[in-house]
Structures are given as C-alpha cells and as structure tokens.
Amino acid sequence: MFEPLPDLSRARILVSNDDGLDAPGIKVLERIARTLSDDVWVVAPETEQSGAGHSLTLHDPIRYHQRGPRHVAVRGTPTDCVLLGVKLFTGDRRPDLVLSGINRGGNMGEDITYSGTVAVAMEGTLLGIRSLALSLPFADPDAIPWDTAEAIAPDVIRRACAVRWNRNVLINVNFPDCAPEQLQGVRVARQGKRVGSSRFSENLVERVDPRGRPYVWIGVEQITDLEGADTDLHAVAANHVAVTPLCIDLTDEGTLAEMETAF
Template identity: 85%
Template sequence: MFEPIPDLSKARILVSNDDGLDAPGIQVLERVARTLSDDVWVVAPETEQSGAGHSLTLHDPIRYQRRGPRHVAVRGTPTDCVLLGVKLFMADHPPDLVLSGINRGGNMGEDITYSGTVAVAMEGTLLGIRSIALSQQFSDPDAVPWDTAEATIGEVVRRACAARWNREVLINVNVPDCPADQVAGIRLARQGKRVGSSRFSENLVERVDPRGRPYVWIGVEQVRGFDGADTDLHAIAQNCVAVTPLCIDLTDEGTMDAMGSVF
C-alpha cells in the first residue's frame, strides 16, 4: 500500500503531461504543485503527444533539453518523460508523487485507454510512486476554464495523498467545465462508458493532398449519452470533480474462473 502523506510540504513532486512543456495546463499544475511543496520538477514532452497512450520510445535515441532549473523538455512520449525523470534527472532522490496534466480536455470513459495523461500516472505507478492524472473538461476551445482546475485540484491532491491506496492503483481526476464557484463537489466515481456514440473509428475522413497522395484524418467522437449515475461521465455532467481509482492489473478474475475448465 501507498502510505499517507499528510504533509506534502516535504514531498518531492514530478510534474509531467502529454500536451507539451509549454502547454497552459502544465503551467497551472506547476503553480498548484508549488503551493504543496518547494521541491517540484517538471519533465514533459517537447511537443504535444495527445493520444500517445502508454507508448515507449525503443528504436530511436531520446533527446532532451534543459529549459532551466528542474525543467526538462524531452523529445519523446509522456512515458519516456516519467522514466527519464525518475531514473535519470531525479535519480539521487526519486519523487514521492507524480502529477500529470492538467490535460486540455477530459479523460473519462473509454478515453482513458488512449490518454497520454493517464499514461504518465500509469508509468509513475509502475515505478512504485503514487501518481495522479488531472484533466480539465471544456466546451469552448478559446475559453478553457483553467481557473476552475487551479482552484480545485490542490485540495483533491491533498485529500488523495492523505489516504492509503493500493500500489497497483493510480488516481484519475477530471474537473468540470464550469466556473470554480459552480463546482458542485468532489465525487468518487467509477470509469464510465459512452452509449449511442460514434467512436473515432467511425469518423475517418479520407482526403487527397495537393500531390495526389491519400491521407486520413481521425475525426472527433460524437457522444449522445453515457451509462450509470455513479460514473466519471455523470459526475462531470453534474459539475462535480470526478475522482476515479484505476488499477493497472487488467486481469478479469471472473473470466479466469469461467475459462478454468477449458484451459
């Protein structure tokens, strides 16, 4: 189990994301992290890596550039950033906490499987560090409510770190698309599932470039509903911050039992 950290002021924190080192969300997260501790490192992709999932660079060298004290831009995936942060840049004293985000857009339901933001927290968990992924929902791309995330996630992180949790678990947090004073609370929620939606695979847009070569855009998912009143999707729809514990052990015990007679 991860033991409680009731006082984060002495904790070493690694901040990363999948939107890139210069993304506004990671700047907000660094400010919040610095209200929790003075020992904050930022190691993030040089460019946006949204949708990268838990991918790792194996066949190319990973280049990096120091951007200042405790700030490193990595030419690689979000997973690369955590691995280098923990095992190289912070090797003398590994972090006590990994914070990922704040992602520009929610990471709920099936999106979790694609998310580079969640992958940062997944890699931190695999390395034996308690890890939290944080995302800010929005409807207007020109008016992402970063103030809402900045006003709420510090308390979420403090409360989460004050609890014991399984070392196979990461915490996924989503902040609703509303002003901070309209947040209806913090709700524990299971991972939801969208229903009646057109998945990414059903929204492929095929075109031809000026040189006559075909290419494809993966279109935006169209969502018409979701299941369950106890899910992350429902919590966000109710203007609540959704806090979802995710287990990195993907084994389904029920199916193991059911297949015991044939294998």
C-alpha cells in the first residue's frame, strides 16, 4: 500500500504531461505543485505527445536539454519523461509524488486507454510512486477554465494523498468545464463508457495530398450519449470534479475463471 502523505510540504514532486513543456496546463500544474511543496521538478516532452498512450522509445536515442533549474525538455514520450525524471534528473532522492497534466482536454471513459496524461501516472505507479493524472475538458478552446482547476486541485491532491491506496493504483482526476463558483463539489466515480462505437473510429477523414498520395486524419467525435450515472463522464457533465482510481492490473477475474475451465 502507498502510505498516507499527510504533509506534502516535505514531498519531492515530479510534474510531467503529454501536451509538452510549453503547454499552458503544465504551467498551471507547476503553480499548483508549488503550493504543496518547494521541491518541484518538471520533466516533460519537448513537443506535444497527445494520444501517445503508455509508449516507450526503444529504437532511437532520447535527447533532452535543460530549460532552466529543475526543468527538462525531453524529445520523447510522456513515459520516457517519467522514467528519465525518476532515474536520472531528480538526483539522489526519488520523487514522492508524480503529478501529470493538467491535460488540455478530458481523459474519461475510453479516452483513458489512449491518454499520454494517464500514462505519466501509470509509469509513476509502476516505478512505485504515488501518482495522479489531472485533466480539464473544454467546449471553447479560447476559454478553458484553468482557474477552476487551479482553485480546487490543491485540496483534491492533499485529500487523495492523505489516505492509503493500493500500490498498483493511480488516481485519475477530471475537472468540469465551468467557472469556479459553479463547481458542485468532488465525486468519486468509476470509469465510464460512451454509448456506441469508439469516438475516433467514426471520424476518419480521407484526403489526397498535392502529389496524389492518399492520407487519413483521425478526428475527434464528441459523443454525448453516456452509460451510467455513477461515472466520471456524468460527474464532470454535472460540474463535479471526478476522482477515479485506476488499477494497473488489467486482469478480469471473471474471465480468468472461465479460461481456467477451458484450458
């Protein structure tokens, strides 16, 4: 079990993301982290890596450069950033906490399986570090309510870290797309699922480039038909912060029993 961290002022915090070191969300998250501790390190991709999932660079060298004290830009995936941050960049003391985000867009339901933001927290968890992923869905890209996340995130992080949780679990947090005064509180919710097919599979745009070669854009389709009132999707739609524990162990016990009878 991860034991409680009731006093985060003594914690070493590693901040990363998948939107890149220059993304507005990671700047917000760094400010949040600095309200919790003075010992904050930022290691993030040099360029945006959205949708990278839990991928690792194996066939190319991973280049990096310092962007200031305790700030490193990595030419690699979000997973690379956490691995290097923990093993190389944070010195002789491992981080006590990994914070990922704040992602520019939600990571709920099926999105979790693609998410580089969640992958940061997943890698932190695999390395034995308590980890949280934080995301913020939005309807208007010119009016993303970063102030809402900044207002409530410190309390959410403190409360989550003040209790024990299993060492193969990460915490996935999604903030609602609303003003701070419209927040309806925090809800612990299970991972949801949108009704119908994958949000990506139905929005493939086929085109031809100027040289006559075909290519495809994978678009993002917004699906509003949701299953289950106790899910992250419903919580955020109702202006709640959704807090969802996710387990690294993907084994399905019911099917495991069925396979034992088959084999």
